[in-house]
Amino acid sequence: MSTQTTSRRPETASRQDLPLTHPTLPRSAPALAGVVSLASAALVGLLAGWGPALTTLVTVLVFAVALPLWAYVVEGSRGAIDRLATTLVWTAFGIAMLPLVTLIYTVAAKGAPVLSAEFFTFSMRNVIGAGGGIYHAIMGTLLITLVATLISVPVGIMAAIYLVEYSGQSRLARTVTFLVDVMTGIPSIVAGLFAYALFVIIFGPGVRMGFGGSIALSVLMIPIVVRSAEEMLKLVPDELREASYALGVPKWRTILKVVLPTSLAGVITGVMLAVARVAGETAPLLIIAGDTD
Amino acid sequence: MAVTEAAPRPVQRRGDVLFAGLARAAAVTILLALAGVAIFLTLEGAPAVTAPASARGGEDDIVLYVWPLPFGTLLAAVLAMLIATPLAFGVALVISHYAPRRTSRTIGYLIDLLAAVPSVVYSLWGIGYLGTRISGLYVWLEDNLGFLPFFAGPASTTGRTILTAGVVLAVMALPIIIAITREIFAQTPTLHQEAALALGATRWEMIRMTVLPCSRSGMVSASMLGLGRALGETMAVAMVLSATGVVSFNLISTSNPSTIAANIALQFGEASGLKVNVLIFSGLVLFVITFGVSLLGRAIAARGVKGDSR
Numbered sequence: 105m106s107t108q109t110t111s112r113r114p115e116t117a118s119r120q121d122l123p124l125t126h127p128t129l130p131r132s133a134p135a136l137a138g139v140v141s142l143a144s145a146a147l148v149g150l151l152a153g154w155g156p157a158l159t160t161l162v163t164v165l166v167f168a169v170a171l172p173l174w175a176y177v178v179e180g181s182r183g184a185i186d187r188l189a190t191t192l193v194w195t196a197f198g199i200a201m202l203p204l205v206t207l208i209y210t211v212a213a214k215g216a217p218v219l220s221a222e223f224f225t226f227s228m229r230n231v232i233g234a235g236g237g238i239y240h241a242i243m244g245t246l247l248i249t250l251v252a253t254l255i256s257v258p259v260g261i262m263a264a265i266y267l268v269e270y271s272g273q274s275r276l277a278r279t280v281t282f283l284v285d286v287m288t289g290i291p292s293i294v295a296g297l298f299a300y301a302l303f304v305i306i307f308g309p310g311v312r313m314g315f316g317g318s319i320a321l322s323v324l325m326i327p328i329v330v331r332s333a334e335e336m337l338k339l340v341p342d343e344l345r346e347a348s349y350a351l352g353v354p355k356w357r358t359i360l361k362v363v364l365p366t367s368l369a370g371v372i373t374g375v376m377l378a379v380a381r382v383a384g385e386t387a388p389l390l391i392i393a394g395d396t397d
Numbered sequence: 398m399a400v401t402e403a404a405p406r407p408v409q410r411r412g413d414v415l416f417a418g419l420a421r422a423a424a425v426t427i428l429l430a431l432a433g434v435a436i437f438l439t440l441e442g443a444p445a446v447t448a449p450a451s452a453r454g455g456e457d458d459i460v461l462y463v464w465p466l467p468f469g470t471l472l473a474a475v476l477a478m479l480i481a482t483p484l485a486f487g488v489a490l491v492i493s494h495y496a497p498r499r500t501s502r503t504i505g506y507l508i509d510l511l512a513a514v515p516s517v518v519y520s521l522w523g524i525g526y527l528g529t530r531i532s533g534l535y536v537w538l539e540d541n542l543g544f545l546p547f548f549a550g551p552a553s554t555t556g557r558t559i560l561t562a563g564v565v566l567a568v569m570a571l572p573i574i575i576a577i578t579r580e581i582f583a584q585t586p587t588l589h590q591e592a593a594l595a596l597g598a599t600r601w602e603m604i605r606m607t608v609l610p611c612s613r614s615g616m617v618s619a620s621m622l623g624l625g626r627a628l629g630e631t632m633a634v635a636m637v638l639s640a641t642g643v644v645s646f647n648l649i650s651t652s653n654p655s656t657i658a659a660n661i662a663l664q665f666g667e668a669s670g671l672k673v674n675v676l677i678f679s680g681l682v683l684f685v686i687t688f689g690v691s692l693l694g695r696a697i698a699a700r701g702v703k704g705d706s707r
Contacts, residue, residue, distance in 0.1 A: 182599055182602065183599065185599070185601060185602075186599035186600055186601040186602065188601075189600075189601035189604075190495065190600070190601065192487065193487045193490050193491055193495055194487075194491065194495065195487070196483060196484045196486070196487025196488060196491075197487055197488045197491040197495075199484055200484040200485070200487065200488045200571055200575075201488075203522075203527070203564075203568040203571075204507070204508075204511050204568070204571070204572070206522070206526055207511075207514070207518070207519065207522045207526075207568070210521075210522050210525060210526045211518060211521075211522070214525065258423070259423045259426050259427070260423075261423075262419055262420045262422070262423030262424075263420070263423040263424045263426070263427055265420045265423075266420035266421055266423060266424040267424065269420070270417055270420050270421065271424070276421075276424060276425075276428075277424070279428065280424045280427055280428060282695075283427060283428060283431050284427060285691060285695060286431065286688060286691050286692075287427070287430075287431055288622075288625075288691075289622070289625040289629070289687050289688075289690065289691040290434065290629070290684070290687065291625075291628065291629020291630075291631070291658055291683055291684070291687055292629060292631060293629065293631045293658045293661050293662060293680065293683070294434065294438070294629065294680050294683055294684045294687075295434070297438060297441075297661065297676075297677050297680040298433065298434040298437055298438060300441075300677070301437035301438055301440065301441035301677060302433065302437050304441060304673075305437065305440070305441075309669075309670075309673070323430055323434065326427060326430065327427075330427070354410045354412055354413050355413050355416070355417075356410075356412045356413050356415070356416030356417070357412065359416070360416075377513075380513050381513065383515075384513075384514070384515025384516065384517065384518075385515070386515070386516065386517045386631065386632045387631035387632055387635075387658065387661075387662050390631075390662055390665065390666070391661070391662070391665050
């Protein structure tokens with residue numbers, strides 16, 4: 105009798121230990137836990153006189169404890185860890201979006217009232233107190249960025265062509281690729297100092313010049329252009345190049361007439377990104393360009 | 398005779414030679430530009446080493462003048478990274494694995510948009526919005542965590558402290574880190590993920606076992622890029638921080654270390670003579686620091702690639 109039961113028991117036990125399904129929380133569990141933790145935090149918050157920020161914080165904390173605990177009871181430790189990780193990831197998302205959303209809101213709410221035709225078409229010249237506009241600043245931004253673009257786009261695209269079409273695996277190509285990486289990380293103010301140092305040697309101390317700003321900006325712009333143009337040129341299929349060579353077209357015409365037009369859309373996108381990045385630069389222009397409204 | 402005719406020398410067209418020369422010249426221009434940055438900064442920074450004490454704010458030695466600045470630069474950048482990297486990885490995971498597809502595409506557009514916002518806009522936000530609201534938190538930190546040297550206080554009432562600067566830098570670096578890590582997370586082989594899920598892994602276990610190991614080096618290099626941006630950022634710090642140029646780990650008081658870039662931007666307008674050279678010298682220091690950071694990032698990324706191929 106006793107031997108029978110001992111021989112039988114492990115079998116039934118092992119069958120019960122390996123179920124094909126395991127208990128899970130209902131699909132609405134996170135929502136439920138959220139409502140409960142919000143309600144409890146709001147209740148305590150109302151009694152203790154907390155602000156909305158503190159109430160939200162407590163809600164998140166209660167939620168981050170309650171849901172994994174519930175999952176631990178029903179689903180076991182693995183489920184609890186999964187719930188905790190999900191909560192943490194979404195919390196990080198919420199915290200990160202908070203400044204980004206308030207940034208957009210602040211700029212729009214504080215900037216909108218002053219937008220008018222006058223704001224865009226008048227400069228601040230001889231304006232004291234209210235009135236005037238940013239016409240001078242817009243023109244300055246456009247001019248300096250335009251010159252910087254004129255310098256860096258040809259250099260950048262030609263360098264990308266060299267890297268993709270001509271270099272192979274030469275030493276120069278590897279050095280340039282590496283230095284382009286480094287150049288991407290140059291702080292903008294260092295670019296401004298470079299332009300200043302360059303112009304001081306040419307024109308003497310205390311120099312301020314819009315063209316110097318363009319030089320500084322193109323130092324920042326060239327690596328971005330090279331990087332994006334290189335990626336785009338690499339995407340052009342080799343069959344197109346080979347077909348062109350087979351027709352007896354010289355290499356330079358192949359590049360100009362086949363490779364560049366094929367990748368034009370991508371290259372232009374890259375250039376526009378570089379322009380957008382550079383047009384918002386402040387520090388180098390502060391140093392080299394100077395201003396007279 | 399016939400053999401020599403069969404193998405003619407390749408035709409050297411003038412256009413080809415010219416174009417190849419142009420392309421090579423453009424590549425060399427980049428080399429020259431970077432070399433120029435180093436050379437001209439050194440040339441103009443060199444007089445600072447022997448300049449009289451009056452040119453560098455009364456300090457006897459150039460090292461004494463410059464030293465607080467890299468300290469502040471690194472402190473602000475490290476604070477920014479401590480805040481930004483966990484958040485950025487969280488957001489990237491939400492975009493790549495947690496959110497429904499349509500939502501995540503919208504969030505992705507929003508993040509890309511924010512990556513293009515000029516830094517000066519972020520600094521305006523830092524002064525106008527964040528600074529006024531965060532000072533209450535500083536008072537709380539001083540009251541409750543004042544025993545830690547970081548929060549010794551006295552708490553700044555304007556909120557223009559190094560911690561605020563760090564937060565603004567973190568917010569600026571966020572979109573960049575998110576944009577890169579999102580791409581890297583999305584490149585995890587789908588088969589690995591499905592295999593993990595088929596073996597009964599929960600979603601978090603799947604992410605921990607397949608997504609994170611695959612993208613470790615990418616996460617590091619994305620953080621390095623963000624760190625580079627935080628190190629070199631000028632306007633956010635110059636506008637937000639009220640700097641006094643001390644070396645202090647006190648994050649919430651009114652006396653804060655300045656950063657190299659902010660110091661240059663604030664002082665350059667009034668500087669003349671040897672003072673300019675001193676500022677250029679500090680710029681050279683910043684250049685060397687960022688150069689080192691990008692070298693480090695490349696080394697780590699390269700090691701990760703090697704590890705993958707093994």
